[in-house]
Amino acid sequence: MARGKDIDGSMSVPTFYGKELRWKREEAGLSLDAFLEGSFYGKTYLSDIEHGERRMPLDLAQHADRKLGTDGFFERHCEDVRKARRGPHAAYFEKALEAEKYAESIELWSPIILPGLLQTAPYARALVRATHPAASDEWVEAKVTARIDRARLFEDDHTTPEYWAVLHESLLTDPVISPQEMAEQLCQIVELAERRRITPQIIPRTCGAYPLKAASIMVMTFPDAPPLIYTEASYSGDTIDDPALVKQYRKAYDRLRAVALSPEASLAMIKAAAEEHRNGKQRDRLE
Incomplete structure (x- = not known):
């Protein structure tokens, strides 16, 4: 030809x-x-x-x-x-970043920090600054802006993937930003849930041992490609497409979701935590 x-x-x-x-x-x-x-x-x-x-x-x-x-x-x-394609995001996150734009479903377990797609600017800024204490303000703000821009995935005119976030209760009660900022952060999660853009579930502190206790993962499925698993630590991340490992992580995530509070009870807990931060009545983490 x-x-x-x-x-x-x-x-x-x-x-x-x-x-x-x-x-x-x-x-x-x-x-x-x-x-x-x-x-x-x-x-x-x-x-x-x-x-x-x-x-x-x-x-x-x-x-x-x-x-x-x-x-x-x-x-x-x-x-x-x-x-x-490299932008302000970490190089190890690039494959997962592109994949999330095309995902049919995103199922996430985050035991230590709130997921990037759910973060407000103050929350993201605090995390970036803590992870890169010597970075310039310009570099930090570029990272924060790039992270916040990812949330366009939830805009009304976008075909939103089914997004399921299982979170540990400590993320609601142990603030990394001021009480008022923390209240606004949690209210953003409530707003996304009430618009049916996300489904949050909470793992209570009293849960004891549960699947994936030592891991943070994101499970992504697609209409036209095999599923992917993304795991991440502070300065590294890994995208997994091996069918056997994907299946193992998939089963573990389903078991984790089964021991979490229901979406309704979880949303009520998030609302209550937001109100406590707003009113300066943060619960003792040992309660």
């Missing part, structure tokens, strides 16, 4: 990469369906990559090289696309 138009090398790396993939696929005479045979991905996923809107997973890049006979080209250049 003749190449109708040369690809413009001045365009962004993800766009260039996507157009190169499309040209190679069409040159081989393969439809989207034919190209994807033998992979776990859907046509929408591949189309987004070809339009420069989505990164190419390593396994799909390897599939492309096998299918198109491109001698490792797409696998080698996956890293270039990843670097080109």
Whole structure:
């Protein structure tokens, strides 16, 4: 097949990469369906990559090289696309960041800090400053703005994924910001729950041993790709797509959710904690 138009090398790396993939696929005479045979991905996923809107997973890049006979080209250049997409977010979070934009469901367990998508600016700022005490104010604010911008996922005109957040009770009662700011932070979670954008559940302090006690995870499912698990620590994170491990984490998360308070009881607890912070009547953490 003749190449109708040369690809413009001045365009962004993800766009260039996507157009190169499309040209190679069409040159081989393969439809989207034919190209994807033998992979776990859907046509929408591949189309987004070809339009420069989505990164190419390593396994799909390897599939492309096998299918198109491109001698490792797409696998080698996956890293270039990843670097080109780098913004204020940590490099290890990039794959999960892009995945959450396309997720059909996001199920999260956060025992130590409130999830990034639920954070207000004061809460995010306190965490970023504590994690990077020597950073400039400009650098910190860029991080905070990038984190807050992620919450556009919950806007009315956006196709919101089903978002389920299991949180430990200590996140409600042990503030990292001023009482008034903490009240506003919790009220934001209440507002999202009442708009049916999220479903929060609380693990009480008195719960004892429970699944995933030593882990923080995010489970993401997609209409056109296999599920992903994201785990994170202070300065590192890992995205897991191994089917056996994903299944194990999935079962553990379901068991965790089963021992949490109901969504109704959890929402009532969040509202009560917000009121206590607002009125300066914070409960003793040993109660």
